[in-house]
Amino acid sequence: MGLINRAISYLNSLLTIKNSHGVLLAENRLADKAPGSPECFGLKRYIVKNFFWRGLQTFGKQGLFFIVFTIGARLLPQQNFGIYNYVMASVMLLTLFCDFGISKATSRHIAMSRELKIDSYEETVFNMSLLSLLVGFLVLIFLVFFGKIFFGSNYVYILYASPLIFLVSFASIQEGLFMGLEKFKKLSIIILVSGVLNILTSYVLIKKFGISGAILGQVLFYITESALLMIFHGRIAFKFKKRIIYTIGKYSLIIGISGLGYFLFSRIDIVILGHFGFIKQIANYEIINKLFAILITPATIISSVVGPRIALLFAKKESKEIWSSYKKTLLLTGVGSALILVVSFLFFNFIIRILFPGYSIMELKRIFLIISILLMSQSLSTVISAGFSISTGHAKLNMVFLLVFGTLSIPANLLAVNTYGFAGVLYTTLMIKLLSDLLYIYKYTRILYASR
Numbered sequence: 001m002g003l004i005n006r007a008i009s010y011l012n013s014l015l016t017i018k019n020s021h022g023v024l025l026a027e028n029r030l031a032d033k034a035p036g037s038p039e040c041f042g043l044k045r046y047i048v049k050n051f052f053w054r055g056l057q058t059f060g061k062q063g064l065f066f067i068v069f070t071i072g073a074r075l076l077p078q079q080n081f082g083i084y085n086y087v088m089a090s091v092m093l094l095t096l097f098c099d100f101g102i103s104k105a106t107s108r109h110i111a112m113s114r115e116l117k118i119d120s121y122e123e124t125v126f127n128m129s130l131l132s133l134l135v136g137f138l139v140l141i142f143l144v145f146f147g148k149i150f151f152g153s154n155y156v157y158i159l160y161a162s163p164l165i166f167l168v169s170f171a172s173i174q175e176g177l178f179m180g181l182e183k184f185k186k187l188s189i190i191i192l193v194s195g196v197l198n199i200l201t202s203y204v205l206i207k208k209f210g211i212s213g214a215i216l217g218q219v220l221f222y223i224t225e226s227a228l229l230m231i232f233h234g235r236i237a238f239k240f241k242k243r244i245i246y247t248i249g250k251y252s253l254i255i256g257i258s259g260l261g262y263f264l265f266s267r268i269d270i271v272i273l274g275h276f277g278f279i280k281q282i283a284n285y286e287i288i289n290k291l292f293a294i295l296i297t298p299a300t301i302i303s304s305v306v307g308p309r310i311a312l313l314f315a316k317k318e319s320k321e322i323w324s325s326y327k328k329t330l331l332l333t334g335v336g337s338a339l340i341l342v343v344s345f346l347f348f349n350f351i352i353r354i355l356f357p358g359y360s361i362m363e364l365k366r367i368f369l370i371i372s373i374l375l376m377s378q379s380l381s382t383v384i385s386a387g388f389s390i391s392t393g394h395a396k397l398n399m400v401f402l403l404v405f406g407t408l409s410i411p412a413n414l415l416a417v418n419t420y421g422f423a424g425v426l427y428t429t430l431m432i433k434l435l436s437d438l439l440y441i442y443k444y445t446r447i448l449y450a451s452r
Contacts, residue, residue, distance in 0.1 A: 272413050284363055
């Protein structure tokens with residue numbers, strides 16, 4: 001739900017060199033290494049490689065998804081494009097209940113297991129995939145019996161998209177495996193191959209079948225990605241372990257509640273707008289949301305690269321190194337987001353004219369001017385949450401903030417849309433997100449500062 005490449009130098013204090021089996025080859029404290037030593041040089045090269053591939057994977061996935069999104073915006077009438085985005089937002093809500101933090105908790109567990117020798121990644125992936133599958137069936141049963149009540153005339157499209165309930169969660173668990181093992185290159189290649197195929201198939205499907213084709217294109221993407229990830233990640237240990245499910249499941253419950261809160265916090269406005277019939281406005285709003293997501297993609301890259309390393313540092317009780325890395329990260333994130341905001345304003349009109357010629361530049365710019373206020377705070381909170389807070393065992397803090405402010409956003413948006421229409425939802429979302437981000441950054445900083 002952005003920064004530019006500039007975190008490589010500070011990552012020196014975070015990353016370690018491991019061999020293909022995940023065994024530590026070098027300590028992550030560069031202070032112990034001479035600046036010109038071979039070990040330091042090898043570590044820097046390792047950092048650059050990991051950051052490059054992780055950056056390519058994340059930017060590539062966002063970019064390829066954005067191309068598919070643009071194809072849909074250009075081929076579908078604005079009303080139909082709004083319906084498609086409403087359906088996808090609704091299905092992603094159902095997907096949250098299927099995953100419920102399992103993929104993020106799995107990545108964290110695998111990263112820590114490399115240091116603590118707890119469980120094999122083959123056993124971990126099998127058991128967590130099994131848990132996700134069982135939960136997915138429960139969600140599907142609920143959808144079949146009660147979906148018509150909630151989604152009305154769009155229920156048939158929700159059913160078309162229902163395979164995503166399983167596929168998104170399964171693919172996320174596989175991605176978590178690759179990230180936990182730091183196989184960024186292989187993950188990047190798989191994502192890019194799947195994405196390119198998605199562009200080709202989506203164009204044909206949307207042109208031929210409209211909304212249904214756009215949904216089917218998403219389903220085919222996750223089928224392709226899941227299959228390739230499963231093929232290339234190595235062996236699978238078909239061994240049921242209750243302890244793994246309990247250990248990861250307990251932590252994923254906290255992350256899952258946070259994820260639900262985040263959806264309420266960041267995406268419930270789309271569902272509410274769709275319920276009140278603001279379908280064309282959803283189309284405009286989602287264009288800006290997608291552009292905004294690209295702008296904070298660098299923050300996502302940094303957090304995903306840093307996350308496994310912070311988990312290892314936390315396991316080794318290296319609190320001073322975590323605090324030092326945290327300060328550098330926030331400084332770089334703030335500077336980077338400010339630069340990105342300036343550039344985005346300079347090229348906004350040009351981008352809209354090229355990519356979305358059928359849409360009003362003035363209307364889209366008005367939405368962007370409101371949403372862009374959140375760029376710096378959202379970038380900072382993204383890095384803190386995914387890169388530090390979860391890795392240092394403070395996922396409960398995420399849960400509390402997201403659940404409180406996410407729950408608050410429901411009555412606030414309902415009141416706003418009834419009173420002021422679409423504009424009311426925009427300003428309400430802005431105020432709730434900004435307040436939540438600032439309080440969250442302040443609270444976690446105080447916690448980390450006290451533990452340094």
